[in-house]
Amino acid sequence: MSNNRSGVSDFDKLTDDLLYGSLALSPVSATQTGYHEHNGAALDEMLDDYSAAGIEAQRKFYEGFQGRVNALNPSSLDKEQRADLEIIKNNLNLSLLELNTIQSYKHNPTVYVELAGNALFAPYVLEYAPKDRRYQHIIRRLEKVPALFEQAKANLLDAPEVWNRVAREENDGTVDLIDKTLRAEVPEPQKADYERAAGLAIAALKDFNGYLAAVLSKKTSDWRLGRDKYVQKFNYILATGKSPEQLLAEAEADLKSTRQELERLAAPKTPKQALDDVARQHSTAETYMAQAKSTLEQATAFVREKSLVTLPSRSNLGVIETPEFMRGIYAVGGFNAAPPLQPELGAFYWITPIPKNWSKDRVESKLREYNDYGLQHLTVHEAMPGHYVQLEYANDVEPKSRRLLRNVFGNGPYIEGWAVYAQELMTDQGYLNNDPGMRLTWLKQLLRVLANTILDIRLHTMGMTDQQALDLMINDTYQEKEEATAKLQRAQLSSCQLPTYFAGWKGWLTIKDHQQKLRGASFSLRDFHERALKESAVPLPVLDRLLE
Structure with a gap:
């Protein structure tokens, strides 16, 4: 008994040491998580260290934890701790794969650009302290921006053209954040300090853009990960037990059957004709944001009406424009969860506005893709009852170390799978009065999910060309050109x-079917959702075992 208790205690300490130690190595993530001080160090004033010494410190940290994990006796752990152990192992492996083999910090300038943007945006938008204190943190971080970009220039060996271009575009967004958004709200007593720090930071950002355009642009490389690295990363991130080739075969088979289902639903029209009819029902560039907000109210009311899941008790969801420095990867929108250690601070459903300088054709293409039904599905996926609901449940997990672990290192298929599952759930439950446009759009969205898998695996490991990828999306899955x-x-x-x-979607469906068979007539959809969500983001094969 005492040995078992000792094993549990060792594991709890290992988990805490790993979580808080890794956050201390990434102060920007720490702020976003709600962890503000580590061993007396004010993390909110710091930036991640990408110097040679800083990178080596990360490597030694994760290697040290691999040793501690390997020394554990798994039989001394309960089933929840064994689930945590699997998450820890996958993420230690992933971190070391990144540091030792993939090494994005040597090739991807967006690493530094997005780090700087998030470093400044988080203290601005998360009200974890009085405004003057948070601006003090912003000023301290601004002072460190020049050094960060000197580290970037020292580290970067080459970059694919697309990474270089997107880094410059996002960097312009960070300049705008400093020059306009943050500057507009500086407390009066801090204005002089802000101006001094902001001037140096903006100069460094502009200098970095010049370096990217004039120097790094001459050292191009391939953005494709390649099969060996891809397979390793795939296994650690997905943790489903399936190989890329197995998942690809499933996706390509489902693509055929889903297209057939869409053809049946669209008849006597062709799928393209039916989807064109749906696409014509859309907002304008000016009303797009307001319509997205109204869909959130509709979806929330429906989830309550159907008792699909008990909704979070916190009223902490805001709908805001996607920060400019994140629009390269979040071209449509996204979700930014509330900090797991301070969930009351708020979560954000990001909507990427339509740029004012876009041509009429580009605007129309975007609005056709995110038509009235497309926006509904986006809101269901990102917020209600998708990511927002899932991550609010995650933020209630106890003990705190488990909550943090399953948030910070959460399993991607669990998280994204739930959001896709939520889209199908809402459609099947008759959202929008069983409007056929909702189901047509669901099938189109499912085709997009399938295309996501096919193009990622084929682009990175099988030499798929850009044109083949575009053809898959536009011709086979009916996506608008702008979306594709x-x-x-x-x-x-x-x-x-x-x-x-x-x-993830397949995994959630498999688990639901399994749980339904286990429980028979006593199966409750709402109960299943809540039990699964209370576990938070564990690998899906693990979730099935935990629910038995």
Whole structure:
């Protein structure tokens, strides 16, 4: 008994040491998580250290924890701790794969640009302290921006053209954040300090853009990860037990069957004709944001009416424009969860506005894709009852170390799979009075989920060309050109994230079916949702075991 208790105690300490130690190595993430001080160090005033010494410190940290994990006796752990252990192992492996093999910090300038933007935006938007204190943190971080970009220039060996271009575009957004958004609200006593720090930071950002355009642009590289690295990363991120080839085969088979289902639903029209009819029902560029907000109210009322899941007790969701420095990867929108250690501070449903300088054709293409039904599905996925509800449940997990672990290192297929599952759930439950446009759009969205998996695996490991990817999206899955172009860019900027939607959706359906068979007549959909959400983002095979 005492040995078992000792094993549990060792594991709890290991988890805490890993979580808080890793956040201390990434102060920007720490602020976003709600962790503000580590061993006396004010993390909100610091930036991540990308010096050679800082990178080596990360490597030693994760290698040290691998040793501690390997020394554990798993039989001494309960089932929840064994689930946590699997998450820890996957993320230690992923962190070391990144540091030792993929090494984005040597090739991807958006790493630094997005870090700087998030470092400044988080203290601005999260009210974890009085405004003057948060601006003090912003000023301290602004002072460190020049050093960060000197580290970036020292580290970057080359960059794919798309990473270089997007970094410059996002960097312009960070300049705008400093020059306009943050400057407009500086407390009077801090204005002089802000101006001094902001001037140096803006100069460094502009200098970095000049470096990207004039120097790094001459050192190009391929954005494709390649099969060996992709397979390793895929296994650690998805943790489903399936290989990329297995998931690809499933996605391509489902693509055929989903297209057939869409053809049946659209008849006597063709799918394209039926979807064109749906696409014509859309907002304007001026009303797009307001319509997105109204869909949130509609979806919330429906979830309550149908008792699909008990909704979060906190009223902490805001709908805001996607920060400019994040629009390269979030071309449509996204969700920014409330800090797990301070969930009362608020979560944000991001909507990316339509740029005023876009041509009429580009605007129309975007609005056709995110038509009245497309916006409804976006809101269901990102917020209600998708990411917002899931992550609010995650923010109530106890003990705190488990809450933090399953948030910070949460399993992608669990998270994205729930959001896709929520879209199908709302459609099946008759959202919008069983409007056929909702189901047509669901099938189109499902085709997009399938295309995400196919293009990510084929682009990164099988030599798929840009044109083949665009043809898949536009011709086979009926996406508008603007959507397909943005998705191709996203696939070039990331790897192994796009397959999480399909892998996760399939996983959630499999678990629901299994639980339904286990419980028979006593099965309750609402009970299933709540029990699964209370576990938070564990790998889906683990979730099934935890629910038995």
